[in-house]
Amino acid sequence: MAFIEATDLVKTYNPKGAPVVRALDGLSLEVPRGTVLGLLGPNGAGKTTTAKVLTTLITPDSGSAAIDGIDVLREPDRIRRMIGASGQYAAVDENLTGFENLDMIGRLYHLGGRQSRARARELIDLFDLSEAGNRPVKGFSGGMRRRIDLAGALVINPPVLFLDEPTTGLDPRSRLGLWDIITSLVDGGTTVLLTTQYLEEADRLADDIVVIDEGKVIARGTADELKSQVGGQRVEISLVSGDDRDRAVEILDRVGTTSTDVTADGRTLSTTVADGPAALQQVLADVRALGIQLHDAGMQRPTLDDVFLTITGRTASHDDKEEAAA
Amino acid sequence: MTTTTRPTTATGAPQLEPAPNNTLATWFNDGWITTRRNLIKIKRVPDILVFTTLQPIMFVLLFSQVYAGSIDIPGSNYTEFIMAGIFAQTVVFGSTYSGSAMAQDLKEGIIDRFRTLPMSPSAVLIGRTNGDLFINALSFVVMIATGLLVGWRVRSSILEAVAGVALLLLFAYAFSWVMAFLGMSVRSPEVINNVSFLILFPLTFISNAFVPSENLPTPLRVFAEWNPVSALVLAARQLFGNVPEGYQPGDSWPLQNPVLTVLIGVVVLLVVFVPLSIRKFRTISSR
Ligand SMILES: Nc1ncnc2c1ncn2[C@@H]1O[C@H](COP(=O)(O)OP(=O)(O)OP(=O)(O)O)[C@@H](O)[C@H]1O
Ligand SMILES: [Mg+2]
Numbered sequence: 001m002a003f004i005e006a007t008d009l010v011k012t013y014n015p016k017g018a019p020v021v022r023a024l025d026g027l028s029l030e031v032p033r034g035t036v037l038g039l040l041g042p043n044g045a046g047k048t049t050t051a052k053v054l055t056t057l058i059t060p061d062s063g064s065a066a067i068d069g070i071d072v073l074r075e076p077d078r079i080r081r082m083i084g085a086s087g088q089y090a091a092v093d094e095n096l097t098g099f100e101n102l103d104m105i106g107r108l109y110h111l112g113g114r115q116s117r118a119r120a121r122e123l124i125d126l127f128d129l130s131e132a133g134n135r136p137v138k139g140f141s142g143g144m145r146r147r148i149d150l151a152g153a154l155v156i157n158p159p160v161l162f163l164d165e166p167t168t169g170l171d172p173r174s175r176l177g178l179w180d181i182i183t184s185l186v187d188g189g190t191t192v193l194l195t196t197q198y199l200e201e202a203d204r205l206a207d208d209i210v211v212i213d214e215g216k217v218i219a220r221g222t223a224d225e226l227k228s229q230v231g232g233q234r235v236e237i238s239l240v241s242g243d244d245r246d247r248a249v250e251i252l253d254r255v256g257t258t259s260t261d262v263t264a265d266g267r268t269l270s271t272t273v274a275d276g277p278a279a280l281q282q283v284l285a286d287v288r289a290l291g292i293q294l295h296d297a298g299m300q301r302p303t304l305d306d307v308f309l310t311i312t313g314r315t316a317s318h319d320d321k322e323e324a325a326a
Numbered sequence: 327m328t329t330t331t332r333p334t335t336a337t338g339a340p341q342l343e344p345a346p347n348n349t350l351a352t353w354f355n356d357g358w359i360t361t362r363r364n365l366i367k368i369k370r371v372p373d374i375l376v377f378t379t380l381q382p383i384m385f386v387l388l389f390s391q392v393y394a395g396s397i398d399i400p401g402s403n404y405t406e407f408i409m410a411g412i413f414a415q416t417v418v419f420g421s422t423y424s425g426s427a428m429a430q431d432l433k434e435g436i437i438d439r440f441r442t443l444p445m446s447p448s449a450v451l452i453g454r455t456n457g458d459l460f461i462n463a464l465s466f467v468v469m470i471a472t473g474l475l476v477g478w479r480v481r482s483s484i485l486e487a488v489a490g491v492a493l494l495l496l497f498a499y500a501f502s503w504v505m506a507f508l509g510m511s512v513r514s515p516e517v518i519n520n521v522s523f524l525i526l527f528p529l530t531f532i533s534n535a536f537v538p539s540e541n542l543p544t545p546l547r548v549f550a551e552w553n554p555v556s557a558l559v560l561a562a563r564q565l566f567g568n569v570p571e572g573y574q575p576g577d578s579w580p581l582q583n584p585v586l587t588v589l590i591g592v593v594v595l596l597v598v599f600v601p602l603s604i605r606k607f608r609t610i611s612s613r
Contacts, residue, residue, distance in 0.1 A: 055442045057611040080444040081344045087612070091435030095367040107359045108445040109344040110352050119342065136370055152439065156342040 001069065002030035003191050004037070004054065004160065009063035011049055011215075023049040024060060025215030031193055031208070033068075036186055038206030039195040042312065046215040047195035048088050051164045054193065055085040067160055081109075084153035088164040088195075090145040091152075098124060098132035098148045105155045116155075123151040126181065128174075142169045150178065154185075161185065163194040167201060179205060199305050211311060219311050230302045230310045232257070233276035235283055240293040242266040251286040255279040270300075344444055356446040360453025364427075365460060374423070378461045382416045382469040389536065390476040397537065401571030409478045410490075410562035411535030413469060414555060417498035418526060420462040424454045424502040425518040428509030435612045448604045455502040462498050466491060481567030490565030497558055497588055500595035507603040510610055534581075535559045540574050551576035554591055560584040 011024040024046050031037040039047050052058045054065055056076035065072040072079050092101050099120050106116025124133045127147045132140050137148060146169050153161060163182075167175045182205055186192060196202050202209050203223045211219040211226070219226060235255065239248055245266045252260040256271030256279075263269075273279035276299045284297060368374050389412065394404040431437050431450075440450050480487045505522065512518050532550050533539065539550035550556050556576070561584035563569050580587040 052438075052611060057438055057441055059609070077444055080442055082341070083442065085439075085442040087435050087438050089435050089612070091439040091612075093363060093367075093436060094434075095370045096363065100366065104359055104363060105439075105443065108356060108440070108443045108449075109342070110355065110444070111342055111344065115342065149439075156344060159341055 001066075003033035004029075004031035004065075004067050004193060006030075006050070006054065006065040007063055009050065009053055009060045009065065011046075011053065011058065011060045022215050024053070024063075026063075027212060027215055027217060028063075029210050029217065029220075031191055033191055034186065034189050035207040036182070036192040036194060036205050038202030038209045039193060039212065040197075040199065040202050040209055040308070041195075041212040044214075045212045047212065048164055049215075050212070051085070051087075051162050051193065051195060055083060055162050056080060082158055083160045083162060084156065084158035085162040086150050086153040086164065086166060088168075090142070090149035090169075092137050092145050092148045094138040095136055097134050097136055098129045098144075098151075099134060101137065101148055102151055102155060105152050109156050111156070119155055123154060126154075127151045128177070143171055143174055146170055147174060147178075157190075159190060161190055161192045161194075163192065165195055165197060167196070167198065175201075199303060199308065203303075211308065213312050219307070226307045227302045230306050233273055234270050234300045234302070235273050235276065235279050235298075236268065236270035236300055237283065237287070237297040238268040238295045239266075240295055244290075244292045245269075247290055248287070248292060251283055251290075254286075255282050267295075276301075353446045353449070356449030357452040357456070360440075360449045361456040361460075362453075364453055364457030368457065368461060374461065375464075378420065378465045379468045382412065382465045383472050385412045385416065386469060386472040386476060386478075390473075390478070399538065399570050401573065402568070403477070405473075405477050406479065406481075406568045407563075407570060408536060409469075409473050410559050410566060410568055411530075411533075412473075413466070413491075413494050413562055414535055414559045415530040416465050416469060417462045417494050418501060418530060418555065418558075419522075420465055421455075421458045421498040421502040422505050422519070422522040422526070423461060424458050425505035425509035425512075425522060426515040427454055427457070428506045429513050429515040429518050432510060432513055432610060432612060433515065437607075437610060438612050441607075441611065447608050448600075451503070451506050451600075451603050451607060454506055455499060458502040459495060459499050462495055466495070478568075482565060486565045486567065490562045493565065493585065493588055494558065494562055496592050500592045500599070503599040503603055504595055507599050507606060510603065510606045529553060529555050533559060534575065538573065539576055547576075551578040551581055554580065554587070557581060557584045557587040557591070561588045 007028050009024045009027045010022070013021040013023055015021070027046065027050060029037065039050060041047050049058070053060050054067070054072060056072060056079050059073060067079055067082065070078050096104065102120035102123050103116050106119050107113065111119065124130055127150065129144070129147055129151065132144050132148060137145055150163070150166055153163065167178055170178065179201070182192060194205065207222065209221065209223055209226060210217055219229070221229070235252065237248065237252070239245065242265065245262065248269055249260045249262065252269055252271045255273055257274055258272045260269050260271040280297070280299050287294060386409070389408045390405040397404050399407045437450065509518050512521070532546055533553045533556040534550060535555060539547055539556060542550055557580040560575050560581055564584060575581040
């Protein structure tokens with residue numbers, strides 16, 4: 001039995017004057033102990049709803065969920081003692097300082113005053129929050145609040161961590177810092193479920209990825225497995241002169257497993273290949289033999305963006321629901 | 327987020343074991359921690375402090391200095407008559423903070439944070455209503471001091487006066503639970519603020535708080551006689567010994583038994599809204 005297990009979760013919302021929303025529509029997932037699951041999906045896919053069910057915030061209409069064999073719906077209090085959670089939007093008390101926020105959380109976990117204070121200080125160092133340590137959070141940047149919120153999820157060093165879009169709104173340096181923290185937590189045995197809009201983030205952190213859309217799982221696997229579903233590697237070259245186009249297509253056709261794609265301006269050509277490095281060497285040798293001049297040449301692995309596009313028919317980074325409806 | 331110097335305890339260390347969370351001790355702890363959070367807020371948000379201290383001063387001065395000359399209360403002076411009304415109005419408004427604060431916490435996701443912690447489900451509400459109680463106690467000190475300065479006197483015993491203060495604070499405390507429940511249901515701090523003003527202004531002004539209700543036109547008089555605020559004000563007036571000689575409070579049962587009415591009201595509000603609010607709290611989440 002996996003460490004985190006959710007089975008057939010269904011959650012509907014019935015807002016007044018709007019059609020019923022099936023936020024979760026029979027969603028199941030498993031997270032083995034000590035691994036990171038990346039939950040990926042466009043806006044409104046049900047990522048937050050899933051995280052809320054697993055962190056005892058909402059009750060699903062049907063389905064079940066357990067963490068370490070403990071039923072999330074029947075024993076929410078036991079679950080709360082072993083999880084750390086950070087919601088999609090930073091939830092910190094603006095009138096408290098960073099330190100007071102963390103100390104308060106420690107005391108509400110019943111760690112006792114001394115341990116709560118010590119832990120709050122540790123987290124302030126870990127998340128580089130000294131600036132916000134002794135001043136009310138009000139007036140600090142969104143990224144700072146986000147970091148205090150994330151630190152709040154780590155107060156008891158929980159065995160299970162739920163992070164809903166943890167790096168949204170962080171600057172690149174803070175994002176890398178958080179990735180490092182997550183990586184070392186996982187090295188220490190923590191199990192993490194993280195939702196994200198950033199495919200790079202899932203690629204980098206997640207052992208397994210579950211792609212959801214409209215409350216259902218539409219794909220799952222490791223990043224590599226998902227990428228290979230989309231196809232192998234590609235070789236791409238861009239020409240200095242469009243006049244070389246036909247000759248270049250011939251060269252690519254010889255190594256490619258599919259026909260060569262050419263951009264509208266006729267200067268960038270690419271094709272799918274079985275063995276990337278060998279194909280690229282072959283192409284470069286042929287190009288040189290014919291004296292064709294290149295701006296650029298390279299090998300590409302499909303990104304998770306390609307995966308997303310292929311599976312859902314739309315990109316991950318922005319909401320296309322309206323576009324699709326229009 | 328420095329990656330080079332990371333304290334080892336932060337990562338890979340064993341979980342810090344939370345204590346069991348169902349004892350009386352943890353219940354007190356949780357209630358105190360959330361109360362303290364609200365007290366810190368009062369300290370750091372100047373508007374709250376200014377409003378809770380200046381507004382009652384203003385009311386006391388306004389009524390005792392501006393209106394006192396033109397409103398004649400037979401058998402008493404207006405300043406003595408008005409104080410119980412100002413006390414009641416101030417504490418009732420003081421208990422509306424719980425409404426907007428719960429809505430605000432819900433909106434900001436702070437309730438979500440609390441709900442993922444192994445804390446007592448009543449703690450946030452207890453802390454919140456305690457915050458209102460503190461604000462009201464503070465207003466009370468200010469009002470009493472200002473009242474004494476402008477000539478208000480307690481004509482009963484100290485004990486009765488203390489009972490009067492306690493009754494007002496108790497009623498306001500019970501009312502805070504109603505507001506907390508409304509705040510969680512309405513979910514918008516702005517709406518809850520506007521609605522409570524819309525409801526509380528008529529409730530406090532169409533009462534015996536500022537003028538004897540016997541002189542009001544009949545429909546308003548009937549409303550005033552059954553208005554719970556009238557019972558509260560009359561109860562306080564009695565306990566402070568500020569009921570004018572020969573004053574006819576009204577024939578309604580609440581006005582014949584004001585202290586009992588307020589006590590019943592407090593019990594009913596608490597019995598209904600404490601469990602209702604806690605139940606609500608256990609299922610709410612942002613958005
Ligand atoms: N309280 C609610 N009332 C009504 N509808 C809701 C509520 N919460 C979520 N929904 C709907 O459920 C669906 C799933 O929402 P959810 O927040 O889980 O999506 P998400 O994947 O987290 O999206 P995002 O990337 O925008 O955060 C959406 O269509 C959303 O509008
Ligand atoms: Mg979300």
